[in-house]
Each structure stands twice: as C-alpha cells, then as structure tokens.
Amino acid sequence: MAKAKTKKRSKNGGKTPQRFTYDELMANARALLPVLRERAARTEEMRRLPDETMADLYEAGLLRVFTPARYGGLELDWHALPDAARIIATACPSTAWIVAVVGGHSGIVGRFPKELQDEVFADGPNQLFVTASAQTTGKIHKVKGGYKLNGVWRFGSGSDHGDWYMVNGDVIDEKGNKTDRMVRTIAPASDVEVVDTWFVAGMKGTGSKDLKYNDVFVPEHRVVTSPENFGGGPPGAPVNPNGYLYDIPFGPYFSSWLLGPVLGAAEGAYDAYVQATRGRVGAMSLNSPAHMHTVQERLAESYCEIEAARALYQKHNDFLHQRGVERRLIEVDEFIDSGRERTYIGRLCFNAVHRLVKQMGAVGIFDTNPVQRFYRDLNVMQNQLALNWDIHMLNFGRRQFGLPTGMERLDNPPPARLPWGASRKGKTAAAGKNAGTRAAAE
Incomplete structure (x- = not known):
C-alpha cells in the first residue's frame, strides 16, 4: 500500500540561502539538540522525521553541506558532514542518518553533468535526494532517448521527504539482453511511488521505505554510468572545480x-x-x-x-x-x-x-x-x-x-x-x- 507523501515545504521561502562555515554549522547542530531530544520518541513512533525537524535541518544548513556553492550550497570539505551528523546523533540517530547519508547525496549530484544539476537545483539548493540501494524487482531498460524503469528498489531513507529519487542497476538493452553497464538514474518525486514497508527494529525514524517505479521514463541527461559517477574526474568536476568531493573517487x-x-x-x-x-x-x-x-x-x-x-x-x-x-x-x-x-x-x-x-x-x-x-x-x-x-x-x-x-x-x-x-x-x-x-x- 502506498504511503501518502507528506506536505512539501516551500522552496527556500523566497530567501537567499544563508552560508555557514564549518564552525557555524557545528554550532547550528548543537543548537538543535534540545528539541531533537524532545522529538526522538515521536520520530521513532512516526517512522519518519517530523516536518518541523526537516524545516529545522534546512534552516540550519545541515542538508546543504555537500550541495555545490554555485547553486546555493555550503560546499564544505569532508569533515563537515560526519561531524555535524555525529553531534545530531547524540540526540537522535535517525535524524543524524538523514543529515549524513541522505544529505550527503547532493555531493553525488554535484558529480553529474551540468544540465542535470541546473535542472534539479532550479528551485533552489534545498533539495533532498533519496536513494534506494537494494534492487529487488527493479529493472532498467534502454529505450529511445533514455531509460524506462519498472519495479521496486528498497531502503529509500528519507523517502517521505524526497524531492528527487536516485536508483541504480544494470541496463537491459533494447533487445532485452542484460548488460554489465550499471547506471545511476534520477527522477522527480512525482514519478515515483513510496511504499510503506518500514516496520523495523531500529533506526525507525529514517523512513527507509520502498520506491516503486511504474514505467517511469528517465531522459539521457539524468543518467550516468556508476563508474563515471563514482570514479575520478566525473562530469561534474569541471562544473564545481573548487570542491574535491566532486572530483576524487567517491x-x-x-x-x-x-x-x-x-x-x-x-x-x-x-x-x-x-x-x-x-x-x-x-x-x-x-x-x-x-x-x-x-x-x-x-x-x-x-x-x-x-x-x-x-x-x-x-x-x-x-x-x-x-x-x-x-x-x-x-x-x-x-x-x-x-x-x-x-x-x-x-x-x-x-x-x-x-x-x-x-x-x-x-x-x-x-x-x-x-x-x-x-x-x-x-x-x-x-x-x-x-x-x-x-x-x-x-x-x-x-x-x-x-x-x-x-x-x-x-x-x-x-x-x-x-x-x-x-x-x-x-x-x-x-x-x-x-x-x-x-x-x-x-
């Protein structure tokens, strides 16, 4: 049964996103600890982060740590993300997981070609990129102009709050033959169904539900091969030349x-x-x-x-x-x-x-x-x-x-x-x- 998506936040509230240094980001994380402790039990009961927690994380810059600066992100170095999540986890590990694991996905997007980055950040830097790593029944077929996706991918942390969904898998060519060409795809939330399967023993608040694709078309510019995306010198490196996380093997x-x-x-x-x-x-x-x-x-x-x-x-x-x-x-x-x-x-x-x-x-x-x-x-x-x-x-x-x-x-x-x-x-x-x-x- 599909889970109804939660109400979306307004993009950036019409404001220019505030820039934070490493020290300022850590201070922002510490300032949230009292309220996150108060919400920890409710977060677990809801099996997702409350909307007000997501709003707090965006306001504090904690979901823009690896977002490229050219699009309004912080573009901080490696230490910033795990260190901020470490602070948050002292109050609520599920919230910290969204900060580190899901918030970090904007760094992966910063390794995509410029056309894709321009598209996904067109409404501002406050975009949540959800990935689902376990390809169960998911299939990726090559078609004219792009790819068609069908089936289910599992463990989509933060799925209730996602703006874009990333999944990967081996391509099935136009003749129906499975290839060894693994690709990473990005589709808008409106194209993907979130299926509530997240009934688990721990990390309940991460909301890591299934993502179901039903004949979803993904154009070529939203697809890269996995080695190209995670290897050294990806397409996004010259787009974001100052951040090493968009360049080195990931x-x-x-x-x-x-x-x-x-x-x-x-x-x-x-x-x-x-x-x-x-x-x-x-x-x-x-x-x-x-x-x-x-x-x-x-x-x-x-x-x-x-x-x-x-x-x-x-x-x-x-x-x-x-x-x-x-x-x-x-x-x-x-x-x-x-x-x-x-x-x-x-x-x-x-x-x-x-x-x-x-x-x-x-x-x-x-x-x-x-x-x-x-x-x-x-x-x-x-x-x-x-x-x-x-x-x-x-x-x-x-x-x-x-x-x-x-x-x-x-x-x-x-x-x-x-x-x-x-x-x-x-x-x-x-x-x-x-x-x-x-x-x-x-």
Whole structure:
C-alpha cells in the first residue's frame, strides 16, 4: 500500500540561502539538540522525521553541506558532514542518518553533468535526494532517448521527504539482453511511488521505505554510468572545480559518512546512561547502582571503547580529507585499511553501548528508555554493508598474508580514473607498491 507523501515545504521561502562555515554549522547542530531530544520518541513512533525537524535541518544548513556553492550550497570539505551528523546523533540517530547519508547525496549530484544539476537545483539548493540501494524487482531498460524503469528498489531513507529519487542497476538493452553497464538514474518525486514497508527494529525514524517505479521514463541527461559517477574526474568536476568531493573517487567517502551517526549514537547513549544511573535506586536492592564497583568498572570500559572509536574516527576522516585535498587516488591497501577501521569503529561503539544496556537490568528493556533506543539504532546500523565485520576484516587479514581477497574489484581492478583536478594541475597519482590498481576505490 502506498504511503501518502507528506506536505512539501516551500522552496527556500523566497530567501537567499544563508552560508555557514564549518564552525557555524557545528554550532547550528548543537543548537538543535534540545528539541531533537524532545522529538526522538515521536520520530521513532512516526517512522519518519517530523516536518518541523526537516524545516529545522534546512534552516540550519545541515542538508546543504555537500550541495555545490554555485547553486546555493555550503560546499564544505569532508569533515563537515560526519561531524555535524555525529553531534545530531547524540540526540537522535535517525535524524543524524538523514543529515549524513541522505544529505550527503547532493555531493553525488554535484558529480553529474551540468544540465542535470541546473535542472534539479532550479528551485533552489534545498533539495533532498533519496536513494534506494537494494534492487529487488527493479529493472532498467534502454529505450529511445533514455531509460524506462519498472519495479521496486528498497531502503529509500528519507523517502517521505524526497524531492528527487536516485536508483541504480544494470541496463537491459533494447533487445532485452542484460548488460554489465550499471547506471545511476534520477527522477522527480512525482514519478515515483513510496511504499510503506518500514516496520523495523531500529533506526525507525529514517523512513527507509520502498520506491516503486511504474514505467517511469528517465531522459539521457539524468543518467550516468556508476563508474563515471563514482570514479575520478566525473562530469561534474569541471562544473564545481573548487570542491574535491566532486572530483576524487567517491567510494570510500560514500561508505564512511555513516560513521558520524554511529559514533554520535554511542556518545549519546553513554551520556544518557550516566544521567539515568546517577540518581537511580534499584527496585529490589534499594541501593544506587552508581555506588556499585562493577557498574563503575564497566562504565569505564565503555568509556575507553568510545574514546578509542573517537581516535580512529578522527584518523579515518583526516586521511580521507587529505587525499581529497591532494586529489590523490586511494591505494587498494589503503582502501582495505579504510574498511577495517570503519568496521572496528562500529564494533567499538556497539560493544560499549551493549555493555551499558546490560547493566541497566529490567529498566533497560523498555522502548521509552533513551539508552535502549540508542542501542536498537546502533544494532541496526551494524547491519550496513559498510560495517560488515566478516567482509572487511577478512579482506585485511588475507591481504596481510599475501592472499587474494576473492573480490574481483580488489584483486584485479580496472585502470584507475584520475581526478580531473589532478590532471588539470599537472599532477599524477602518487606511485606506490599498488600503482595501477587504485580503481578499487571507485
């Protein structure tokens, strides 16, 4: 059954969008924390972000972080998006997910050809680009002048608030043969049906519903191949020449923006636990858990895990930023290291909060307990492919022993696409022991 779309906001309210620096954006995120905490339970119950939360996010610039400056966006560097989402996640991980994962999609759009960017930003920069990554029954057929899409794509986070929908898949040619040509398409919200399937254990407020396409025509200018869109030097690089995120291979960044919601959720859970436990009296013992040595010891252990996650998070994001500034391709070994770090950050955060929930006893099982909500949300985020423990740890371990990973794009990647900015400045990718194999990062 289709879910009725929520009422759309007016585009920009006729005002010129305000520009924010990194520091101003972080201050805007912190200013929203009290109201987001108040709305967290309702957000979960609604299974989508309230309209007033979306309005607040737009007003604060939190959904324009990677939107190109030429269209009224902030066009900030890499750190800004996960850092802002990390702050928001201390109050509501679902809202942080929309900021990081969905808000970041405007950076993908900034890599499309100019004609498409001019079209989607014609009404202003406050556009929400929803993607649905899981191609279930979805089919993309090549037709004259463009493509026809039919079927369902799953996990469209923020779908109730979307202005444009992006899905990808392998093309079926005009003779009906499936090809290995994967494309990314963009269609307006009016062409796509949102199907309410989002009944889940955690991250309920993300509203990650199904997107159903019924004979939707997408013209050529709204379609690019996935390697062209995510590889170095995409069509949008010369359109937005000052932002490295529109130029460098995008894969490692796309996989890492969820770290802000993950770390912020752990930090929020820790603070909520300390606040709740400090004045709590056990129902049976009539003693304060805060005075128990075991509780104090385990609290310290969880703090250490979160502190370690913070250090890895900073190292990870500093590396991605530096590679972007230098317009350098990421080596295969570095790409595998990135997956290992990302996954371990997720494991540290989940373990820290799992320990805290177990210490709360019966109080910790109630849905209304904020620590329980953080725990459920972290548990669901752990199921993301980007945080899959077995895949990323096995890739690293096999590589350490000189063994193939078993993944073709890592063991035998195609030739790398240099960033446009690197060739424009006469630079080349730094040579190393994996020179020529860097396309894995795409």
